[in-house]
Amino acid sequence: MESGRLFFNPSACHSNMLFLGNSEPIFRGARTMHSMEENSKRRLFFSSPDDMYDEEYYDEQLPEKKRRLTSEQVYLLEKSFEAENKLEPERKSHLAKKLGLQPRQVAVWFQNRRARWKTKQLERDYDLLKSSLDSLQSNYDSIVKENAKLKSEVASLTEKLQAKDVATEAITGQKDEPLPAGMVSTLQFSVKVEDRLSTGSVGSAVVDEDAPQLVDRGDSYFPCDEYPRCIGPINGVHSEEDDGSDDGHSYFSNVFTATEQEQQQEETLEWWVWS
DNA sequence: TTGTGTTTTATTGCCTCC
DNA sequence: GGAGGCAATAAAACACAA
Numbered sequence: 001m002e003s004g005r006l007f008f009n010p011s012a013c014h015s016n017m018l019f020l021g022n023s024e025p026i027f028r029g030a031r032t033m034h035s036m037e038e039n040s041k042r043r044l045f046f047s048s049p050d051d052m053y054d055e056e057y058y059d060e061q062l063p064e065k066k067r068r069l070t071s072e073q074v075y076l077l078e079k080s081f082e083a084e085n086k087l088e089p090e091r092k093s094h095l096a097k098k099l100g101l102q103p104r105q106v107a108v109w110f111q112n113r114r115a116r117w118k119t120k121q122l123e124r125d126y127d128l129l130k131s132s133l134d135s136l137q138s139n140y141d142s143i144v145k146e147n148a149k150l151k152s153e154v155a156s157l158t159e160k161l162q163a164k165d166v167a168t169e170a171i172t173g174q175k176d177e178p179l180p181a182g183m184v185s186t187l188q189f190s191v192k193v194e195d196r197l198s199t200g201s202v203g204s205a206v207v208d209e210d211a212p213q214l215v216d217r218g219d220s221y222f223p224c225d226e227y228p229r230c231i232g233p234i235n236g237v238h239s240e241e242d243d244g245s246d247d248g249h250s251y252f253s254n255v256f257t258a259t260e261q262e263q264q265q266e267e268t269l270e271w272w273v274w275s
Numbered sequence: 276t277t278g279t280g281t282t283t284t285a286t287t288g289c290c291t292c293c
Numbered sequence: 294g295g296a297g298g299c300a301a302t303a304a305a306a307c308a309c310a311a
Contacts (some may be wrong), residue, residue: 066284066305086298108285111298116282118299 069109073099077106081113 069077080095087095087110094101 068283068306089296105284109283115299134283213306 067099069099073101077109077113081110085110085114085117 077095077100080091084091086106092103092106095101096106099106
C-alpha cells in the first residue's frame with residue numbers, strides 16, 4: 001500500500017495553504033484569488049508526512065502525481081463516515097489533525113464518499129424496484145390465468161343451466177318458474193365475479209390506485225415522500241400467500257368460496273329441477 | 276509491456292442557507 | 294456575501310487481460 005504522500009506546497013505550509021494539481025490553493029476562499037498567479041507552480045508530493053518539512057524534497061520539484069490516502073487514513077475516514085456522513089467543522093479539523101491531512105482533503109473525501117454511497121444506494125433501490133416489478137408481474141400473470149379459468153367455469157355452468165332449462169320445458173311443457181331467492185342471488189354473485197375478473201379490476205394492489213401502496217421505510221435513497229406512489233420492495237409486495245387476509249386465505253378466497261357455494265347451489269338446482 | 280476500464284482524489288461551477 | 298453541499302468532470306493511480 002502506498003504511504004500517504006501529501007500534496008503540500010511547502011512555501012504555503014506556513015500560511016496553512018495547500019496546493020493541488022495546477023497548484024491552486026486547495027482551500028476555497030483563497031482559490032479564486034490565487035488561481036491565476038499560481039498556475040505556473042507545480043504540484044509537489046511527499047512520501048510521508050515528514051517530507052512536508054524536508055526542504056530538499058521541495059527543491060527536487062518531482063513530477064506531478066496524485067497520491068492516494070493510506071489504508072489507515074481511509075479506515076479512519078470510513079469509520080467516521082459510518083458514524084455520521086456529514087462533516088461538521090469541528091470534526092473535520094479533528095480528523096484532519098489526526099490523519100495528517102488538510103481539512104479540505106477530509107472534506108473532499110467525505111464529499112466523494114457521499115457521492116459513492118448515493119450511487120450504491122441508487123443501485124440497491126433499482127434492484128429492489130426491479131424485483132418488486134418482477135414479483136408484481138408474476139402475480140399479475142397468475143391473476144390472468146385464474147381469470148381465464150373462472151371464465152371457462154362460468155361458461156360451462158351457463159351451458160349446463162341452459163340445457164336444464166330446455167329439459168324442464170320439455171318435461172313440464174312450461175317455461176321456467178322463477179328461481180328461489182337464494183338461487184337468484186347465487187347466480188347474480190356468479191355474474192359479479194365474472195365482471196370483476198373480466199374488467200381486470202380485481203382490487204389488486206397492482207392496478208388499483210386506491211389500494212394501499214406498501215412502502216419500505218428503510219434507508220433507501222429513493223425519496224418515497226416525493227414519490228408517494230412508489231412501489232415497495234419485494235418483501236412488501238402482496239402475494240397470494242402472504243396478503244394478510246384472514247387465516248391465511250388467498251386474496252381471492254371469497255371468489256373460491258363462492259365457487260364452492262355455486263357447486264352446492266347447482267346440486268340444489270338439480271334436485272329442484274328433477275324432483 | 277501496453278491498452279483499457281475502474282477507482283480515487285481533486286476541481287469547478289452552481290445552488291441553497293444563514 | 295460567505296460557507297458548505299452537490300453534480301459533473303478531469304486526471305492520476307490502479308487492476309487486469311492479452
